[in-house]
Amino acid sequence: MYKIVLTLACVGQCHWGNSATFRNLGFEEVSSSIDPNSIAFGVPAASAVPYWRIFIGSNEVDYTSFNFVRLSLAAYTSVYSNQQFPDAVFEGQFSFAIYSGNDYVHSTWVDTAIAQTGLVPLESKSITLKTFYTGELRLLLDGQSLSLTILDRSNNGLLTVLTLGADISAFAGREHELRFVAHGFEDTGQGRLALLDDITFSSQPIPEPAGLLGIAALGGILWIRRRRRGGMGRPKT
Secondary structure (H helix, E strand, O other): OOOOOOOOOOOOOOOOOOOOEOOOOOOOOOOOOOOOOOOEEEEEHHHHOOOOEEEEOOEEEOEEEEOOOOOOOEOEEEEEEOOOOHHHOOOOOEEEEEEEEEEOOOOEEEOEEEEEEEEOOOOOOEEEEEEEEOOEEEEEEOOEEOOOEEEEEEEEOOEEEEEEEEEOHHHOOOEEEEEEEEEOEHHHOEOEEEEEEEEEEEOOOOOOOOOOOOOOOHHHHHHHHHHHHOOOOOOOO
8 A cells, every 4th residue: 555645835925724924014005096195084994004903992993094193182093105204114115103192082092003913924933123102012912912122223314213023933823913002191191102114024033132112212202293393293295
Protein backbone atom coordinates (compact mmCIF):
# COMPACT_ATOMS: atom_id res chain seq x y z
CA MET A 1 0.00 0.00 0.00
CA TYR A 2 1.28 3.39 -0.93
CA LYS A 3 0.87 6.43 1.28
CA ILE A 4 0.31 9.80 -0.32
CA VAL A 5 1.66 12.71 1.67
CA LEU A 6 0.10 16.06 0.74
CA THR A 7 2.05 19.16 1.73
CA LEU A 8 0.40 22.57 1.66
CA ALA A 9 2.58 25.63 1.52
CA CYS A 10 1.63 29.27 1.79
CA VAL A 11 3.32 31.77 -0.46
CA GLY A 12 2.91 35.40 0.57
CA GLN A 13 -0.15 36.12 2.67
CA CYS A 14 -2.31 33.18 3.70
CA HIS A 15 -6.00 33.02 4.55
CA TRP A 16 -6.99 30.34 7.02
CA GLY A 17 -10.67 29.45 6.66
CA ASN A 18 -12.65 32.67 6.48
CA SER A 19 -9.98 34.71 8.24
CA ALA A 20 -8.69 37.66 6.25
CA THR A 21 -5.44 39.51 6.76
CA PHE A 22 -5.50 43.08 8.04
CA ARG A 23 -5.84 45.78 5.38
CA ASN A 24 -5.20 49.49 5.05
CA LEU A 25 -2.87 49.67 8.05
CA GLY A 26 -1.27 52.84 6.70
CA PHE A 27 -4.62 54.51 5.89
CA GLU A 28 -3.54 54.91 2.28
CA GLU A 29 -6.59 53.25 0.69
CA VAL A 30 -8.68 56.41 0.56
CA SER A 31 -11.28 56.28 -2.20
CA SER A 32 -10.28 58.05 -5.40
CA SER A 33 -13.61 59.87 -5.20
CA ILE A 34 -12.26 61.95 -2.28
CA ASP A 35 -10.16 64.97 -3.21
CA PRO A 36 -7.01 64.99 -1.00
CA ASN A 37 -7.32 68.78 -0.78
CA SER A 38 -10.94 68.71 0.39
CA ILE A 39 -12.18 69.59 3.87
CA ALA A 40 -15.35 67.75 4.86
CA PHE A 41 -17.42 66.36 7.72
CA GLY A 42 -19.69 63.35 7.49
CA VAL A 43 -17.59 61.44 4.97
CA PRO A 44 -18.57 57.74 4.63
CA ALA A 45 -16.11 55.65 6.62
CA ALA A 46 -16.16 52.97 3.94
CA SER A 47 -14.68 55.48 1.49
CA ALA A 48 -12.24 57.26 3.79
CA VAL A 49 -10.94 54.36 5.92
CA PRO A 50 -12.04 51.09 4.30
CA TYR A 51 -11.80 47.90 6.42
CA TRP A 52 -11.80 49.90 9.67
CA ARG A 53 -14.67 50.42 12.13
CA ILE A 54 -15.04 53.72 13.99
CA PHE A 55 -16.39 54.16 17.50
CA ILE A 56 -17.47 57.29 19.36
CA GLY A 57 -17.79 56.01 22.89
CA SER A 58 -19.49 52.61 22.65
CA ASN A 59 -21.39 53.55 19.49
CA GLU A 60 -20.13 52.43 16.10
CA VAL A 61 -20.53 55.15 13.47
CA ASP A 62 -20.39 54.90 9.69
CA TYR A 63 -18.86 58.31 9.05
CA THR A 64 -15.68 60.26 9.68
CA SER A 65 -14.16 63.59 8.62
CA PHE A 66 -11.56 64.59 6.06
CA ASN A 67 -8.96 67.27 6.83
CA PHE A 68 -11.42 68.46 9.46
CA VAL A 69 -10.55 70.39 12.64
CA ARG A 70 -13.34 70.70 15.18
CA LEU A 71 -12.86 73.73 17.42
CA SER A 72 -15.24 72.50 20.12
CA LEU A 73 -14.59 69.70 22.63
CA ALA A 74 -16.77 67.24 20.72
CA ALA A 75 -15.34 63.78 20.06
CA TYR A 76 -14.54 63.15 16.39
CA THR A 77 -12.28 61.34 13.94
CA SER A 78 -10.64 62.51 10.74
CA VAL A 79 -8.37 61.48 7.90
CA TYR A 80 -5.59 64.00 7.27
CA SER A 81 -3.83 64.35 3.93
CA ASN A 82 -0.26 65.36 3.28
CA GLN A 83 -1.52 68.10 0.96
CA GLN A 84 -3.40 69.90 3.74
CA PHE A 85 -1.73 68.79 6.98
CA PRO A 86 1.86 67.73 6.24
CA ASP A 87 2.82 67.86 9.93
CA ALA A 88 0.12 65.31 10.75
CA VAL A 89 1.12 62.67 8.15
CA PHE A 90 4.13 60.57 9.12
CA GLU A 91 4.32 58.11 6.22
CA GLY A 92 2.75 58.15 2.77
CA GLN A 93 -0.12 60.49 1.89
CA PHE A 94 -2.63 60.00 4.72
CA SER A 95 -2.96 59.48 8.46
CA PHE A 96 -5.91 58.99 10.78
CA ALA A 97 -6.85 60.92 13.93
CA ILE A 98 -9.04 59.86 16.83
CA TYR A 99 -10.06 62.63 19.23
CA SER A 100 -11.76 61.89 22.53
CA GLY A 101 -14.18 64.47 23.85
CA ASN A 102 -17.78 65.24 24.60
CA ASP A 103 -20.55 63.16 23.08
CA TYR A 104 -23.16 65.88 22.95
CA VAL A 105 -25.90 63.41 22.04
CA HIS A 106 -25.66 61.80 25.47
CA SER A 107 -23.84 64.66 27.26
CA THR A 108 -21.02 62.41 28.38
CA TRP A 109 -17.24 62.38 27.99
CA VAL A 110 -16.22 59.50 25.72
CA ASP A 111 -13.22 57.80 24.18
CA THR A 112 -12.88 57.39 20.44
CA ALA A 113 -11.54 54.29 18.75
CA ILE A 114 -10.81 52.63 15.44
CA ALA A 115 -10.84 48.85 15.08
CA GLN A 116 -10.38 46.07 12.55
CA THR A 117 -10.59 42.29 12.79
CA GLY A 118 -8.10 40.18 10.91
CA LEU A 119 -5.51 37.44 10.98
CA VAL A 120 -2.29 38.28 12.79
CA PRO A 121 0.49 36.94 10.52
CA LEU A 122 1.92 33.66 11.78
CA GLU A 123 5.50 34.93 11.98
CA SER A 124 4.61 38.15 13.81
CA LYS A 125 6.37 38.93 17.06
CA SER A 126 5.50 42.62 17.31
CA ILE A 127 3.35 45.44 16.00
CA THR A 128 4.65 48.97 15.48
CA LEU A 129 3.10 52.31 14.58
CA LYS A 130 4.01 55.97 14.24
CA THR A 131 1.97 58.31 16.37
CA PHE A 132 1.58 61.61 18.11
CA TYR A 133 -0.85 61.89 20.99
CA THR A 134 -1.71 64.34 23.75
CA GLY A 135 -3.52 62.11 26.21
CA GLU A 136 -3.48 58.35 26.61
CA LEU A 137 -3.26 56.04 23.61
CA ARG A 138 -4.34 52.46 24.14
CA LEU A 139 -3.70 49.44 21.91
CA LEU A 140 -5.92 46.40 22.43
CA LEU A 141 -6.14 42.95 20.88
CA ASP A 142 -9.48 41.28 21.59
CA GLY A 143 -9.98 43.76 24.42
CA GLN A 144 -6.63 42.97 26.06
CA SER A 145 -4.53 46.08 26.60
CA LEU A 146 -0.96 45.72 25.34
CA SER A 147 2.07 47.45 26.81
CA LEU A 148 3.54 49.99 24.39
CA THR A 149 7.27 50.65 24.19
CA ILE A 150 8.91 53.74 22.70
CA LEU A 151 11.24 52.59 19.92
CA ASP A 152 12.14 55.90 18.34
CA ARG A 153 11.46 59.66 18.38
CA SER A 154 11.62 62.01 15.42
CA ASN A 155 10.41 65.46 14.46
CA ASN A 156 7.81 66.13 11.79
CA GLY A 157 7.29 69.88 11.59
CA LEU A 158 5.95 70.97 14.97
CA LEU A 159 5.20 67.44 16.12
CA THR A 160 7.38 64.96 17.96
CA VAL A 161 6.53 61.61 16.41
CA LEU A 162 6.89 58.43 18.45
CA THR A 163 7.43 55.01 16.95
CA LEU A 164 5.76 52.60 19.38
CA GLY A 165 5.83 48.84 19.53
CA ALA A 166 4.11 46.03 21.40
CA ASP A 167 4.76 42.30 21.78
CA ILE A 168 2.06 40.29 19.98
CA SER A 169 3.85 36.93 19.71
CA ALA A 170 1.12 35.26 21.79
CA PHE A 171 -1.51 36.33 19.23
CA ALA A 172 0.26 35.24 16.01
CA GLY A 173 -1.51 32.97 13.58
CA ARG A 174 -5.04 33.66 14.83
CA GLU A 175 -7.82 36.10 14.11
CA HIS A 176 -8.17 39.01 16.54
CA GLU A 177 -9.72 42.46 16.79
CA LEU A 178 -7.09 45.20 16.70
CA ARG A 179 -8.24 48.42 18.35
CA PHE A 180 -6.66 51.83 19.00
CA VAL A 181 -8.30 54.06 21.60
CA ALA A 182 -7.82 57.76 22.36
CA HIS A 183 -8.63 58.03 26.05
CA GLY A 184 -9.53 61.48 27.35
CA PHE A 185 -9.74 62.98 30.78
CA GLU A 186 -12.90 64.89 31.57
CA ASP A 187 -11.43 66.72 34.56
CA THR A 188 -8.94 68.54 32.30
CA GLY A 189 -11.69 70.05 30.18
CA GLN A 190 -9.76 69.16 27.03
CA GLY A 191 -10.17 66.59 24.32
CA ARG A 192 -7.32 64.21 23.62
CA LEU A 193 -5.83 63.63 20.18
CA ALA A 194 -4.06 60.57 18.79
CA LEU A 195 -2.65 60.61 15.26
CA LEU A 196 -2.04 57.13 13.82
CA ASP A 197 0.06 56.09 10.84
CA ASP A 198 2.20 53.27 9.40
CA ILE A 199 0.88 50.36 11.49
CA THR A 200 3.07 47.33 10.77
CA PHE A 201 3.29 43.70 11.86
CA SER A 202 6.91 42.62 12.28
CA SER A 203 8.81 39.39 12.75
CA GLN A 204 11.27 41.28 14.96
CA PRO A 205 10.80 41.16 18.74
CA ILE A 206 10.36 44.32 20.81
CA PRO A 207 13.52 45.38 22.68
CA GLU A 208 13.54 46.27 26.35
CA PRO A 209 11.38 49.33 27.21
CA ALA A 210 13.16 52.61 26.47
CA GLY A 211 10.98 54.78 28.66
CA LEU A 212 7.53 55.50 29.97
CA LEU A 213 4.70 56.74 27.79
CA GLY A 214 2.38 59.62 28.50
CA ILE A 215 4.81 62.45 27.67
CA ALA A 216 3.11 65.17 25.67
CA ALA A 217 5.57 67.02 23.47
CA LEU A 218 5.62 70.80 23.70
CA GLY A 219 5.69 71.02 19.91
CA GLY A 220 2.47 69.02 19.72
CA ILE A 221 0.73 71.33 22.14
CA LEU A 222 1.74 74.28 19.99
CA TRP A 223 0.43 72.49 16.88
CA ILE A 224 -2.99 71.98 18.46
CA ARG A 225 -3.17 75.59 19.61
CA ARG A 226 -2.11 76.97 16.24
CA ARG A 227 -4.51 74.84 14.26
CA ARG A 228 -7.33 76.35 16.32
CA ARG A 229 -6.07 79.91 15.97
CA GLY A 230 -5.47 79.77 12.24
CA GLY A 231 -1.68 79.44 12.42
CA MET A 232 0.63 76.80 10.99
CA GLY A 233 -1.69 73.99 12.00
CA ARG A 234 -4.57 75.22 9.85
CA PRO A 235 -5.04 73.60 6.44
CA LYS A 236 -3.02 75.00 3.58
CA THR A 237 -5.00 77.09 1.10
